[in-house]
Amino acid sequence: MVQHSGTPPERAFEITGATPDGAEAVLAVKDASWREAYAHLLPAAFLAGGLGDSPARTERWRRFLAPESPGRFALVRFRGRVVGFAGAGPARDDDAPAEEELYTVYVLAEMHGTGAGRAVVERVLADRPASLWVFEDNPRARAFYGKLGFVPDGARHLDEIGGATLPEIRMVRGARGDA
Incomplete structure (x- = not known):
């Protein structure tokens, strides 16, 4: 178990590698997190039922989590249950x-x-230079990424999700050409 400094032992968690058989757990965390984090951004009807469980969606995530995938994924487990995940890999922009x-x-x-x-x-990701995209109106996530050294680089685009048009901004740390 990993214990964050100042975290009581009953809140200890572990970080493990992700494998294709974890796709359902990853999707459950993703869907719950969307409902928790994006209620102010996305229509309630979409969050209530629009995320969708489908064999195609699960299979797509199994491919993302496969060892031959270009991405690297890891899980957060608390008391044996998956409560978080992250993925990184080659930049797509x-x-x-x-x-x-x-x-x-x-x-x-x-x-x-x-x-x-x-x-x-x-x-x-370790401490490698990287970029990411985050909803502009997501102050908690932006603050979290800021603590990890990411700053907005001025790039912005619109994302259509669940009938809403949401601006996203790109954040970077250790970008090429930085001193």
Whole structure:
């Protein structure tokens, strides 16, 4: 078990590698995290039922978590249950400011403040320069990424999700050309 400094022992967690058989658990955390984090951004009807469990979605995540995938994924486990995950790998933007991209990080609200988010990001990204995309109106996530050394680089785009148009900003740390 990993214990964040100042975290009571009953809140200890572990970070493990992700494998394709964890796809359902990853999707459960992702969906719950969306409901917790994006209620102010996305329509309630979409969050209530629009995320969808489907064999195709599960299979897509099994491929993401496969050893031959270009991405690296890790899980946060608390008392044996998956409560978070992160994934990173080669940057996907044509104008990527770094070779690596932090693709995804979700940790259930019950684990906020325990160090689980930082630990799972360190597992998949270490201290490598990287970029990421985050909803502009997501102050908690932006503050979390800021603590990890990420800053907005001025890139912005719109994402259509669940009938809403949401601006995203790119954040980077250790970008090419930085001193």
